[in-house]
Amino acid sequence: MPTEITQNDIIVNLLIFLMSSFLGLELIRHVSKLLHTPLMSLTNAISSVSVVAALIVIAHAKNNFILTLATIGVALAATNAISGFMITERILKMFRKDHGGEKK
């Protein structure tokens, strides 16, 4: 069974949420506009970390209905993670600079 979540956990989690928000906003602000499309496919792939949640639910699912929902969750998140990281790689590989004498 899922362990009880204490007040203390909630406070720590809110703190983590707050810090991550500021860190995320700072990090993303510095991403070159050139890369906004691959950035989106990358963050998309990263958000498939929800697969972790699905795994935890599967680990102590008490009936088949719950198991089914979580398994569909794993399949969807896995599709996103796999295609997300692969397509980001494909897009990033295309970005190149002329290595010639040409000046900017």
Place this chain on the structure above:
Amino acid sequence: MATLVGYLYVLAAVLFILSLKWMSEVKTSRRGNWAGAGGMLLAVVATLLAFGVHRYDLLIGAIAIGLIIGVPIALKLPMTAVPQRTAMSHAFGSLAVALIGTAEYYQRAPNIDTFIIAVLVSEMILGYLTFTGSAIAFAKLQDLISGKPLIYPGRNVVSLAVLGIAVALGLALVINPANSWLLPVMALFALGFGFLLVMGIGGADMPTVIAILNSYAGLSAAALGFVLNNKLLIVAGTLDGASGLILAILMCKAMNRSFTNVLFGGLGAVVQKSGSGVQEARTVQAYSPEDLATVLEFARHVIVAPGYGMAVAQAHHAMKELQELLETKGVDVKYAIHPVAGRMPGHMNVLLAEANISYDKLLELEEVNPLFGEADVAIVLGANDVVNPAARTDQSSPIYGMPILDVDKAQSVVVIKRSMASGFAGVDNELFYDPKTMMVFGDAKKVLAQVVATLRK
């Protein structure tokens, strides 16, 4: 074991953060992608170790489905279809989160702590509405349904009422978590709201909508982290949410509009008619691709402003050919990239990169605008609203105040366009009637090919 897993989670979080950090510039971006993938693998392995997941049969099946769907998409997808794929992955991601949240509700019901059920309810509403919203965005981008916004009297009242009912049902569920029948009804209304919301949004606003849906998908993943007390989920989900938020803000700024205006404004539906009688009398000057070739022959500096039309016509490879040919003739060619050109943030950059165009030739709005004064020719390739001078001058225009590419400052302007149809914003473009503007009508790819052929002679 529990401690080891904790440390692995920390490591995964570090990798996710580095991933975004490295994504900031092209040089390190691929490393960033690998860091992200590494973090994901670590997160999954750590979870499998910690929670003793026994149902490997199900997991292998689920991952096999992921491979069967995901790999062909990733390998075969044409770059012009990246916005659709992004919308689809938002749909998948948010549905996953919504279903996992639903599963977790049934797992814990009927005795759920108030804080947990409140987070769960908001997570499910957000997840379900993002699912239908993204699915509609996908259908619009894929041209399965019309890209025009669905507008009817009182549509905002209807949409907000649907959302209001979903929230009210959610509140009822928070007050009494044992009322499990409320959940499917609430989910239905959340799904309905996502559908109505994006049905009312036009094609031009897709970059903003995709970014907002990106943010929602991330935030709902973070919410799951609160429910399961899983800190890695909170970190990764929040990073994703922040990313979508920043992109959405940038897109709104690039259109001089607010979130509310994008979501409820329904731009593109009403065709504005300001002084219609005058406009009909005006003529444009149509030229042939051969004329364009002649103009380019005598140019020194050329700036190309690409738009969604270039993507539709798949004209980016032809453009690269023209660029190379002009460069051998000593002509300097640059590209002006408007933040909202195309259907998702950064869309044009990806297409031009696919055509092997060096990324130091792709200039952002702020960099390129001072250069138009020195340009001999500005080529508008399938763009419309982002080069409309009315944004600077006409206060009554719906796009007034939007930062635009100052193509009209160039010596002469060439507009390659299929027809005189207005852009997504549904407004007429002054630029086309400017005496120094040459209109070349036709499919962008064919026009460019003809220009190249003429220049080769």
